[in-house]
Amino acid sequence: MKNNVNEALFELLRMAVDDDCSPRFFKHRLDENEWLALRAFCHKQLLDAVVYRALCRLPKELQPPPKLMFQWAIEAEIVKGHNKLLNSMAAGFTEDFAARGRKTAVLKGAANARLYPDPFMRQAGDIDLWVEGGRDSVIALVEEMGYKVTDKDASVHHLHIHDVGNGITLEVHFQPVVGTCSPIAKARVLRYLNAEIQNVERVPEGFCVPSMKFALVMQLLHIMHHFLFGGIGFKQIVDYCILLKRSTEADRRAVSALLSRFGVKSFCSALMWIMSYVFGLESDRLLCKPNEKSGQKVLAEVYDGGHFGRFRNNGKPVYFKNGFDQWWHYRWLGIRQFRVVPSEVVWCEIKYWFAFIGTIPRRIKLRRLVLSDVKKKPSE
Secondary structure: OOHHHHHHHHHHHHHHHOOOOOHHHOOOOOOHHHHHHHHHHHHHOOOHHHHHHHHOOOOHHHOOOHHHHHHHHHHHHHHHHHHHHHHHHHHHHHHHHHOOOOOEEEEOHHHHHOOOOOOOOOOOOOEEEEEOOOHHHHHHHHHHOOOOOOOOOOOOOEEEEOOOOOOOOEEEEOOOOOOOOOHHHHHHHHHHHHHHOOOOEEOOOOOEEOOHHHHHHHHHHHHHHHHHOOOOOHHHHHHHHHHHHHOOHHHHHHHHOOOOOOOOHHHHHHHHHHHHHHHOOOHHHOOOOOOHHHHHHHHHHHHHHOHHHOOOOOOOOOOOOOHHHHHHHHHHHHHHHOOOOHHHHHHHHHHHHHHHHHOHHHHHHHOOOOHHHOOOOOOO
């Protein structure tokens, strides 16, 4: 987007997440084409309702054309309704599992939304619910409750229950998402998150949420993971800004002391630059010293890919000419990301090459080059 539109977007985001940010400082007079470009960007990044909140605070002469403002209002109402639905369903699942003696916590999603200035402005997705008891116990309980589990062997930390009502997918987590390839950091993070997830709190919305320290650590790793594997969008960036704004100094100090042990300080410094540059967060709200060069690279990826990288290549699927083309694409991606997360890229490559060597006999049998094909049956 053009600089004028970029600057307008950043100011609108600040107004959306901070009621103390006065609309009188918004001096941009965008023409219709610029408003359309901003609207398209917000749609790709799932920021429609977030930015709409800021637009409503502007004087009418600075708002988008009435027709576009009306479209924005419709989208915001849809987002509001979806949030209310998810809150209600999350509260219902909390009660269902509690009746069976299980502690639960909503991760990300609805847990983040309730922290926003308007709890219905964050565009909701699925419900992520941690359930205590461990993998086998949770899977057995979910099946006992009558839900069909189709991917119970596909993940080490969660399973999907598709369409639990109104087209909503429930992700049942039996282990916190760690999001790192380093086995050393992974063990440390897992010990910390497994202990911290026990400190859940019941909130007025009717469900339980984890501690702020848990959210800051887990979602930092979640953002890093998606940066490495597919792409990350502004929605998750705004989420993290909200967490920082709603956290206490003690929370931030505690998490800051863990960054190096968890192998995320390099990436965190990039994210903190975005928090400062885009949202204007003060240094005492940040977890570590910002790194501008790394931050610019992460922000460029956010712009390029949209929500979880789904709009990279203009929203079209990426097609590879052959197996080598696909192999080189992911090796080059790692090279590009090395400056931002050097240790994580190295560990990911080590993990890849161990898997690559270990699957040579099976790939020879299947006549496959890339690892993504080795799980397929010979007849496929």
